Amino acid sequence: MKTCYMCKGPVELSLVEVEVRGVVVKEMPAEVCKRCGEKYFDTKTASFIQEITKCIDDKKKGYFVDIIRSAHEIESAA
Numbered sequence: 673m674k675t676c677y678m679c680k681g682p683v684e685l686s687l688v689e690v691e692v693r694g695v696v697v698k699e700m701p702a703e704v705c706k707r708c709g710e711k712y713f714d715t716k717t718a719s720f721i722q723e724i725t726k727c728i729d730d731k732k733k734g735y736f737v738d739i740i741r742s743a744h745e746i747e748s749a750a
């Protein structure tokens with residue numbers, strides 16, 4: 673049985689919600705401390721979260737570039 677690094681409480685594998693850049697990712701496997709609620713992710717899950725973070729950042733960048741561009745187009749057309 674694993675224990676929590678923070679409080680030495682018991683940790684249990686469960687599915688949790690993870691917030692990435694304000695986006696909630698549901699059903700992420702994590703070992704959660706039953707005492708303090710600290711979450712521990714394995715390497716695979718951690719890198720998946722990193723990928724999502726990067727993806728959101730990239731998409732957001734592209735998204736806002738388009739929005740700004742079309743805002744300028746509307747401005748110059750008016």
Ligand SMILES: [Zn+2]
Binds near residue numbers: 679680706707710
């Ligand atoms: Zn704990």
